[in-house]
Amino acid sequence: MSGFKTFLFRGNLIDLAVAFVVGAAFAGLVKDFANSFITPLIALLGGKPDYTRLSVTISGTQFPYGIFVTSAIAFTITAVIVYFLVVLPTTKLIERMDRRREATERECPQCLGEIPIKASRCRHCTIEVVPATEIPL
Incomplete structure (x- = not known):
C-alpha cells in the first residue's frame, strides 16, 4: 500500500x-x-x-x-x-x-563543442581559443 x-x-x-x-x-x-x-x-x-x-x-x-x-x-x-x-x-x-x-557558452571553432565564454582553452579538444567577453546576438 x-x-x-x-x-x-x-x-x-x-x-x-x-x-x-x-x-x-x-x-x-x-x-x-x-x-x-x-x-x-x-x-x-x-x-x-x-x-x-x-x-x-x-x-x-x-x-x-x-x-x-x-x-x-x-x-x-x-x-x-x-x-x-x-x-x-x-x-x-x-x-x-x-x-x-546573456549567453554563458560559445562554440569551439575547432570541435564545435560548447565552452564557457571566458575560456581560453576548449575542454573537449584542448585547443587554445581567444577568450570572448561578449557574443553578438
Missing part, C-alpha cells in the same frame, strides 16, 4: 492531473469563444455552418457524414484560435526573453 501512496503523491501525477483539468477548462473556453464569435462570423459570410443533418443513404443504411463535417470545421476553427491567440504570442514572448538572456 505504501508504494501506491508514493505513486499517488509523486509530483508527476499531480502535475498531470492539474494539466488535465486546466486543459479541459481551456478547451471549453476555446469552444465557447468559437461558438460565440467565430461561428457567427462564418454564418454571416456563408450561411449557418451546422451540417449535422447532412447524410447519405446507401442500401437502407444511413451515413450521417454531416456530423463529421461539423466536427472538422469546429476542430479547424479551434486550431486556428489556439495558434493565433496562444501559440504565436507565446513563441514571440519566449524569443524576446531569450534575446535578453
Whole structure:
C-alpha cells in the first residue's frame, strides 16, 4: 500500500492531473469563444455552418457524414484560435526573453563543442581559443 501512496503523491501525477483539468477548462473556453464569435462570423459570410443533418443513404443504411463535417470545421476553427491567440504570442514572448538572456557558452571553432565564454582553452579538444567577453546576438 505504501508504494501506491508514493505513486499517488509523486509530483508527476499531480502535475498531470492539474494539466488535465486546466486543459479541459481551456478547451471549453476555446469552444465557447468559437461558438460565440467565430461561428457567427462564418454564418454571416456563408450561411449557418451546422451540417449535422447532412447524410447519405446507401442500401437502407444511413451515413450521417454531416456530423463529421461539423466536427472538422469546429476542430479547424479551434486550431486556428489556439495558434493565433496562444501559440504565436507565446513563441514571440519566449524569443524576446531569450534575446535578453546573456549567453554563458560559445562554440569551439575547432570541435564545435560548447565552452564557457571566458575560456581560453576548449575542454573537449584542448585547443587554445581567444577568450570572448561578449557574443553578438
